[in-house]
Structure formats: C-alpha cells, structure tokens
Amino acid sequence: MLFIKCPYCGDRSQNEFAYGGDATVKRPEINKEVSDKDWDNFVYLRKSPRGKHLEFWHHVSGCRQWFKIQRDTSTHEIFKTFKVTEEI
Amino acid sequence: MSQDYRLDNIGLINRDKKVSFKFNGKRYYGYEGDTLASALIANGVHLIGRSFKYHRPRGFFGSGVDEPYAKVQLYKNGESEPNVSATEIEIFEGLESESVNCWPSVNFDVGAINNFLNKFLPAGFYYKTFMWPKSFWYKIYEPFIRKAAGFGVVSVKHDKDRYEHKYEYCDLIVAGSGPAGLASAYAAAKNGAKVILAEDKPRFGGSLLTDEVNIGNQSGKDWANKIINELKGMQNVTVKNRAQVFGYYDHNMLVMSERLTDHLAKPKKYTPRQRLWYIRAKEVVISSGSIERPIVFGNNDTPGVVLASAAKEYLKVYGVLVGKKPLIFTNNDSAYETAIEFKKNGINPLIFDSREKPSSEIINEAKNLNIEIKFSHVVVSAKGYKKVKSAEVSKISKDKNTLGKIENVDCDCICVSGFWTPTIHLSSQSGNRTKFDKNIDSFVPNQPKQKETTVGSAKGTFTLEETLKTSFETGYQLSKKITNNDKKILTPSVVEKKFTKHDKFWCVPLPKGKKYKRFIDFQNDVTVSDIELALREGYRSIEHVKRYTTLGMATDQGKTSNLNGLQLVSSIEDKIVPDVGHTTFRPPYTPVTIGTIVGREIGKHSKPTRKSPMHTWHKENNAVFVDAGVWLRPRYYKKGNETLFQASKREAANVRKNVGICDVTTLGKIDIKGPDSAEFLNRVYTNAWLKLPIGKARYGVMLREDGMLMDDGTTTRISENHYHMTTTTAQAANILSHLEYYLQVVWPELNVNVVSTTEQWAGAALAGPRSRDLLKKIFTDLDVSNDNFPFMGYLEGNLSGVHARIFRISFSGELAYEINVESNNGNFMWEKIIQLGKEFEIQPYGTEALSTLRIEMGHVAGPELDGRTISYDVSLEGMLSKKKDFIGKRSLNKPAFIAKDRQKIVGLVPIDKKTSIPEGSHLVKDVNAKLPNPKLGHISSSCWSVEFNNPFSLAILKDGKNMIGQKLFAVSPLKNKVIPVEVVSSHYVDPKGERVRS
C-alpha cells in the first residue's frame, strides 16, 4: 500500500485515494475545432512507461482535491506530489 | 502416561502448572509454556503424521516456523482449525489435536502403499499421469488426489472467533527479538525513536535463550530479559510477542499478525483471537535470524531425525530430550553445542562430523567432556520405520564422493546440522536483490530498495560480538536520522566460543546398490531423485524445477529445503548456486489465517450499510429489503402471504390507479453553487442549460468523453446561482468525482463549487393520478394546480412546520412529485404523507414496483446505461444539442455511432403474452440457424406490465428503429428458454407522455 502525500492534507495511506490517469494529457479546449486524430489521442491513447509517470490522483476519502503525483511505475517510488496548478 | 523424556532441572516452562491435552484421542500432560511438540516429545510421542505423497511416518523436525511435518488439526471450543504447526501452538488445558493426512489412523495408514508404489509417483507425476484421458480428471483423478493428498480439513462452519485490524505508525520496526533485534531496538529506543519490537515466539531473546554466551557479565538469557523489561517500560516502545511480521510491502508498509488467545483455554469474550497490524515504519530493521540447514541422507525423514538446533531448544527451553541415545551429524561447529548440552544432562551423544580435521574451542571442549567424535564420517541412512532405531554410518572420502564400509550404530535420534541459512524473506519481499555469500553458502541481503537494514544472522553475521556491535550501531544511526537525537549506548562486552569453518557438504551419496529415499523437501515429499529426474527431462530454470517437482511449494515454503535444492541443481548442472538463483520470496512468511486478513469486515460489516431516515417505518411495515449499492432499500412491502411478484404488481397497479409513495432518499444529490454554474451544466449535460429559469427542473444526460452514456437525472435551479442535481443511486459517487475533476483540473476558470448532499435530504416520490389531490392536502397554503405548478416545476413549501422542496418530476410516467426535507425530518414527512394519503388509498411501493413502472414507460435506467450505449441507442438523441459543445460530443461522429443499422431500444412482448423473458437473454432471428447464430440484441430489463397484464421487456436491438412489428426469439441458455417475441415500441404505456403533464 502506497503512502501518498496529498498537497493539502499531508501523508495518507493509499486507500484514501483514487487513481485518475495520465496527468500529461490535456483535454482539447471546449467549443474549439479538433481533428479526429487529436481527439482520438486524447480519448484513447496513453503511454505506459516503465519509470517516471506523471499522474492524477483524487483524495476521495479526504479533502476531495485532485492533484498530481510523479511516480515510478516499476518501483512505486513517489518523487513529488503537486497541486493541479503547479508544474514539475 | 508419564513424561519419560522430561528432565527435572532445566527449561523455561512453568513446572507449577500441569496442563492436560489430547492428541489422537489420548490424554497427555505437559506444562504451561510447552508447545504441543515439546509436550508430545516429553511423553515419548514422535509419530505425528503421515507425509504428503508417500504417507510415510513423520515426526518432528524443527522447533518453530521451520517445521515441515508436524501439522495437526486443532479442536477448541467447538471450532476446528487445520494445519496448525505443533511446534508453534502452545498447549492449554483441554487442547485437542489430531494427526492430518492419514487414514484411518496415524499408526495404520492406507495411503502408505504409495511408499511401495513410488515408481508411479515421480516428479511431475500429477502432470504426467492425470492428464489423460481428459474425461477422467473430474470424476476419478481429482477427487482421489484431493482425498489422498492435502493436509487437514477446513471447517465449513461460520468462524465464531473475533479478529481485528490495527493501523500503526512508528519510526522503527524491528522484526525479531534475538540479540540483533534487542540491540537495535534498545539503541534506537534509548535515542528517542518510536519503536515496535515484534517477536514471533512467546519468549523474547531468540538464540540467547539457548546459546552459552555472556553479555556484559550476564548470561545471554539474563541480558535479554533485562533489555526486554526495560523496553517494555518505555513510553516510546511497543513490544509484542506471538507476533509475526510476515509481509513487507511498498512504502515501508509492514504487516504483522499477532496471536492473542491461541494459547489460552478460555479467552475473554471480546478479546480478538488474532490481530492484523498494518505498520507504516520510517525505517525497518530485519533481525529475523537464521534457520538451520539439514544434510540430506537416506531415509532422512524418519521420525527422530531432527535439526540439532531444535534438539538443543527442546532441551534448554522445555527440558525435553528428543532422544536418549543421540547421534549428532554435522558439517559445522554449532551442533557441538547440542552435543555438549546432552552431555551436561547426563546423556552420551555421538558426533559424526563430515569434516576431516577441524579444530576449534568448542570441538576441544567436546573432546574434554569425553564426547565421542568421528571425523570424516557421515550418516548414510536412518534405520527404523516409525522411529529411528539405528543409523548406517560410514567414513567418507575427502572429495565426498566415496563411502567406506557401512556400519550400523544404535541410536534413537539423529540431530542433523548443515550450517545456517539467513532468513532473508522480508528483505527479499521489500525488493532487495539478494546476493550469494560464498563464505556461508547462502543468499544474504544486498542493496536495499526500501528503508530496511538487516542485522545479525539474517545478514549472515554468525558471531555474537559482531552482531551486537553492528546492531547497536544500526539502531543508533537509524534513530539519529529520524529523531536528530544523539544519545549513544555503549556496546556491552561479549564472551562466546570461536567456531571454525563449516564443510561445503549437504548430500550424502547413495551406497552402491541402495535406493534410499533422500528427502530434500520434507513437506511436499520431494527427493533427490525427483530433482535429478526433472533435470534429466530438461527443466533448467529453478522456477520451473520448483513447479515441476513442487520443491519449496508447501506451507513451510521450503524454509529447510530451498538451499539444498539449489545446491543439488547446481552440482548436477555443474554451476554455482548464485547462477541457479533462488525463487522469489512472497508474503506471507508463515501461514496467516483468513480470519485475520478479513478482520471485522464480515457479514454486515463487510461494507457500510446506508439506511434512509424512514428505514424503521419500512421495517415496521413489512418491507423486504434489497441491497442497492451500499443502501438498503425496500424491495416490496409484504402483505400476508404475498410473493414478490404479487406484491410488486399490487404496488405498481396502485400507482397507476391511485397514488403511491416511494422512498427516493438514495438518489445521488449534488449541490452546485457559483456564478458559472449554468455554463458548467451546459458543458456537462448534452442538452442546453443556459436558459433554465429559476424554479424549474430539467432532465439531463451526461456522456463520457468517448461518447458513451454515463448517467442521467434532473437538475433544478433553486436560485440565481444555485442548482440541485440528482444522479442515479449507483453513480452518485462517480458523478461527484467526475464533476470535481472537470472543475479542478480541466476548467479551473469556472467559478463553481459542488458538494454531495445525498445524505442531507430525505426524499419521497408521490406518484399516481391522485397525487395532486394529496399534495393539496399536504401543502394547504400552496397553489399546486397544473397551471401554477406544471411538469418540471419547483416549489418550496411548509410541510406541517417543516421546510420542504417540491419537484414535479416523474420516473413512473404518472403525474408525480418528489418532496425533499432535511434528513432528520424525513420520517415525520413520511408518516404525515401516509396519514394524509389514506383517503386517496396511498400505498408505499418498493424498488420492484418502481422498476415495473419505469420499464413499461420505456424510461431508461442502469441496465440500459451500462457503459455500452450512446444516446441514440436509448432514444435520447433528441437531447443532444447541436448548438453547443459538451463532454463527449466530439466522439459522436464515429462511424459505428452513426451507422444506419445502429442498435436502438425497443419493447418486446412474448407472443403468448404469458412467458416472462429473462433479463440478459439474447435475440435471434432464426432459432434453428447454424451456430454461431448471429445475435441481434439483448434484453436489458423485464417486468410484468400492470397496464396490460402481460410480460414486457426492454431490449437493445440492432437496427431497432426498423424492427418494430418483427417477430424474433429471445434465447436464454442459462434458463434454458426460447421465447418467441414481438418487437414493439419501448414506450409501451402512455407513448405520448400525457400523464406526467396532466
């Protein structure tokens, strides 16, 4: 079980959180034209890297904030956690 | 029976408390502090079970978690537990136990015939023998194997014991309380760290309890006692015995199982039997010690062959002799301690040492005590069936390949020692890639992946002096890192005997013409010849050899067999052990009861149960409840002897005719506030939301980004910047997360806040042609006429002094309202409505009637919004705005989504108007068509239409739009039914939707 530092609440056990997918994916802007390819990339295509991965998590049983984690997918090492608005 | 093998003046057991217990129906006596194993040996009982494959007689081999044989079925307070290790369970008054794996009895075992048929039972025999013919597997082979193999019998009764979970955080956890663990824990605790010290056995001290050593002018045992007592008195230290740290998981999460009452005859009522600890530690010290390694020889599984260290522990801890004519067979110095201990207690041991000319302090001591030692000698095989009677011994050549003349030596036990294997399980579990240490011929921890440090013999440090030095230093350094304190304890002086090197020798060759079984894995009956066969048949990877032969796969996980197996593979393959590599260690280190893992999460506690504020009323009015997600909802209200079918029909018919009331508290409710709320709803829902007036509700549908339907519900504009959203019961939590994601991550510029109010409001739906008349009675000062309060209207009112929100919305398709009041007023509201509704013949209705009503109206719900349908499929395409963008819109032009023959919702009526169509049935055109018969669609929801009094179903059907009037077959292989059906409109009742607006 991972030990995750919520940027708002501090260190908590994994069972308080829900995983939210790749955090480098940006939703195309609403009300703007988007090509089939770009939309397809956004909806379906994800990388599955071995190593560092930036991902969203949701503190579901806590402050209910979404935030970002940089995690190693093979060792589970968490390098850093950020608020959604923060960059690496 | 007297305790013939018990000594009077040695041991740590409580002689003042005699304990009686039963084994295989016979009563014995032991003392408080005995294990079942020590008490049985004291009584001269050495035969405890039969082996797994050959049903050979088996006794005791070890004295703790390493024990491969001595598994018993335990009976206590009417409960039964299989595979309890006799070397671990402590006896208590009234304990009852039985041998496992033997039938009809341990002394006469029918399965022992396997021992003579062994050519049919070689390695991989399960794979080879029982694969063919295939049809034999289920009926003949499998039941036979299940009965003949395996260990104890699992109780099928409900486990009445209580188990608990506990979460703990600490600076340092120390696994194992031998010298290394005590020293690390003590140094860290003295330096201010929050420490948990865990010991698997009842007694603390590990090897200090049995080794003749001195620490700081005290015996090792006294020093251990002193340290433990001091630790117990410290506020920052938790000390636990009978607690096994069995798993090392990510981010320094250690899991420990604590046995609280297994050793007690009558535990207190609410004391849990076992407790599972989840411990998050900043640093971990692994001081799990080492396990003695056997030397493999002929018939080395005969009862009476024991590990030399176990013999010493039985003597020094329990005052029990494993035999009175012991033969010690060793390749190293440590077994000399066992020999000396026998000698001191008046027993003459005989030492067979494989080494040629070893010389050390302890060997000299043995010589001085006149113990007979034979160097360059080995035990070739044990003689005796149910107990060792003698041993065949021989001289062995320097290269260990050639035996000399075989002689017979009388003995009643053989204490074997093949040096020591560090217990690296926890370290390996943590991700440490272990390395092979040639000096000790074992794997030891290498670079840690997590924050763990291994000390003592678990790391391959076999001198006490070095162990204490490094452990004190480790405890100090780790605690300093965490606490920033700098208080260092001096390492005490140590007196111990110096040992010389062990012999690299673990398998005695077979004498010419002999075919003794030489066991490597005692629990799974894996012999030297099994491994040789596996290698001959081409298995090379140790993981494959393991699975093919089942080496190390038993409940003891090969604690005494893994290294000897590796050694054998490496010598046959002419490789070195590290190249062969060891198999992966996985938790749990020792078996853990399922009860402990489950903890208190059983029955009704397995998940939270949510009840509406009106729950008690439902119960008192004969509601039969159903699980709806985590909620309990009335399924129907039983009158007299009614069945579900009859009751739900009655309830639904009353809604169509008069008025019904349904508890809709469970619907997800989300409060939405902020100046950009309308814009947000406009992006989240597929239809337009910017112009919804205050005091109006609107039905909305949400999609996922891939265009699939996600959820539906109504949202009401309460005031300028305040909306009240409802979701389906099942999706409530997901939708809130979904909204939060878009607000926090995607569109943070929108000034909107969302919060769940599901539990804040109690809800009642009033449905039926007479609901308006009833509403008038409830809210006497409100104008609820159709003009003032039309369909999709919203009002606030005073319900006998309680503030209420009233929505004119309908799920049943009838004229209907939903009334919400604050939760604590829910029951008041409900009773008030029931009371006022009497004159309108109000009846409560449950989820079954609710389903019936919505299905025959063609309203979609969970079974239609199953994640595989789009708006078109459920005829909600009219709600897709063409003018604005929304979540998932861009996905809707996919070719499959706009295909001409795209699936669509339809209604189905059986041709005979009688046979109900099972949900999940498939639709086909021709029931006799060649397989695979093309599937045209599936039945999503079924009901008995109360309007037409015949079965009616909703289905998602290919090209459903053009299929109305067609005749198809609904096929349910599960229910073995083929039903001819006619396709009709999904809006079976009131297709124009006039009633809701009436």
Ligand SMILES: [Zn+2]
């Ligand atoms: Zn948080």
